[in-house]
Amino acid sequence: MQLAKRRRKKKTIHQPKENNTAPVFLLKNWKAIGISVLSLLFVVSAVTFYLFRQTENLKKANQKLSYQERVTSEGLQEMKKSFVVIDSALHEINQKMRKRGLEELHAEHMGGPIESEESIGDLSAYYKNTLKVLDEKLSIVPVGMPYQGEITSSFFYRSNPFTHRGREFHSGIDIRGITGEPAKTTADGVVRYAGYKGSYGYVVMVEHEGKFETRYAHLSKLKVKKGDKVNVGDTIGLIGSTGRSTGPHLHYEILHKGKKIDPQTFIEL
Ligand SMILES: [Zn+2]
CATH class of the missing domain: 2.70.70.10 (Glucose Permease (Domain IIA))
Incomplete structure (x- = not known):
């Protein structure tokens, strides 16, 4: 009985001794562990910082890209609009020209479409006036055959x-x-x-x-x-x-x- 007690005692006495191995290890290798932990922390924070920076850069790049895209698309829209304006003006002018049996205008031969549009307005007014005068004169001046024959x-x-x-x-x-x-x-x-x-x-x-x-x-x-x-x-x-x-x-x-x-x-x- 006493032996068993002693063994148990021994055992209870020995147990803390076994539990103390970790602190002993820590005490013995604190330097290495400290360096390792610090190194790990440093690496982790460095990676975190790097990733954060990368994300920020990416965000900025995305913003810049979307802005450029917006600017480009706006520019394209403006260009498309002005092309539509020129095209419709040219179409209108050409309709007027065709009605008078005149040669159609082409965009590549036009210096400034707005300027040309104005001059075409004058030109069409001139033709309109001239044709009116011609029509009036034609009814006054005897032109043509009074009878169709040889x-x-x-x-x-x-x-x-x-x-x-x-x-x-x-x-x-x-x-x-x-x-x-x-x-x-x-x-x-x-x-x-x-x-x-x-x-x-x-x-x-x-x-x-x-x-x-x-x-x-x-x-x-x-x-x-x-x-x-x-x-x-x-x-x-x-x-x-x-x-x-x-x-x-x-x-x-x-x-x-x-x-x-x-x-x-x-x-x-
Ligand atoms: Zn005769």
């Missing part, structure tokens, strides 16, 4: 078709025709004379602005009377062979300031 005799001296002797002055053009078909006035004006007059036969004389006059002779029937206002294209009479005529045709004359001129110069512009 021109059998021009404005010149020719041999007398009746006597075949000597030469005579042909004061207009002869257009071969079919009796009863309409003869039309070549300009707006007022009928100065409508009736029978010697070699003309039945004739209509129309006064126009700008001291122009047109005459339509050898008619079979008159469709207007003196003082009538006529518009370009109106039927003034019907084709015939009255007066000094060898067959159904229209004798057409143009006078300017009372002087007979060649109608063929007015048939085409």
Whole structure:
């Protein structure tokens, strides 16, 4: 019993001795352990600091990148907008140009699109004005054919078709025709004379602005009377062979300031 007690005692006495091995180890190697712990702490903090710095740098880089992206996309948007503006302006101009049968403009030939747009505005206004004036003049000046047919005799001296002797002055053009078909006035004006007059036969004389006059002779029937206002294209009479005529045709004359001129110069512009 005492032995067992002693052993137990011994055991209880020995136990703290065994437990003291760690502090002993610590006491013995405190330097090495301290250095190790400090080294570990240093490494950990260094890594932490490094990672923190890296994250910050990454964040900054991301911010910078997104800013640049934003700037770039904004710039692209602006560029796209200005291109759309130029494109639509050019499209509008070209529509105007096409309507006037003019050559289309191309962006590569334009120095400044806004400046060109303004000058095109002036240009289109000019053309609009010019075309208006031209249109007005065209209705006044006798232009075109009073009847569609073959021109059998021009404005010149020719041999007398009746006597075949000597030469005579042909004061207009002869257009071969079919009796009863309409003869039309070549300009707006007022009928100065409508009736029978010697070699003309039945004739209509129309006064126009700008001291122009047109005459339509050898008619079979008159469709207007003196003082009538006529518009370009109106039927003034019907084709015939009255007066000094060898067959159904229209004798057409143009006078300017009372002087007979060649109608063929007015048939085409
Ligand atoms: Zn004639």
